[in-house]
């Protein structure tokens with residue numbers, strides 16, 4: 482339970498800008514691209530932070546209470562913040578789940594989440610464009626004075642996402658389809674797989690809240706040997722010991738599998754770096770995957 486103490490630490494900006502609190506780094510990046518200097522964006526999670534396990538600090542709770550609007554991913558990605566979002570709504574606080582932009586028929590089902598869907602939608606660039614459009618229209622409603630600015634910025638960002646999709650497609654085309662098997666720490670890449678025709682296997686399942694068992698590791702080690710997979714991948718927001726255990730299991734069966742690098746799955750890279758943006762993260766991931774599996 483989180484004790485909610487209102488207003489005590491209120492830090493209301495006097496600049497008249499819409500105060501937005503975002504959750505994951507992917508959303509923070511998107512909202513900053515749309516809002517530009519017309520809004521005040523505070524992201525709760527930094528690089529390397531796992532949204533599945535993230536709990537709100539006292540400071541976060543006061544940020545959330547002082548926000549004009551809260552923008553989050555949804556589909557139970559931020560599983561431990563759901564109760565707070567609910568509380569915010571009962572207090573008439575505006576909350577926006579970007580996953581509401583995606584038609585349910587396009588979502589991948591999952592028994593692991595209370596939402597019944599895989600929440601890692603940002604890896605589908607088309608869905609991320611829809612999410613961007615959705616946030617643009619919501620911000621226009623909340624701050625009509627700056628509607629033109631949100632629209633122009635949003636369309637410019639969508640154009641960049643279109644260019645990203647083309648660039649990524651060309652890189653992935655260089656990897657033969659039979660080599661498109663992506664083994665990572667947890668199942669964050671199902672939408673990526675759907676979009677780019679990869680078979681995707683996560684050691685820990687869809688949420689990092691469940692640990693991989695010894696049997697899972699042995700089973701996946703056999704799969705890697707059988708399919709002659711060259712490399713497996715660590716994720717920046719998941720401890721690397723699980724993937725190292727998998728590599729060791731393959732080795733114990735007299736085979737070698739490389740660790741192909743660290744992918745950004747549920748969090749972007751450090752702020753101020755190329756990988757600290759959604760577009761930079763996506764390119765980095767694809768280059769890392771293609772180079773290691775070729």
Ligand SMILES: [Zn+2]
Pocket residue numbers: 533601667668669687688689747
């Ligand atoms: Zn995840």
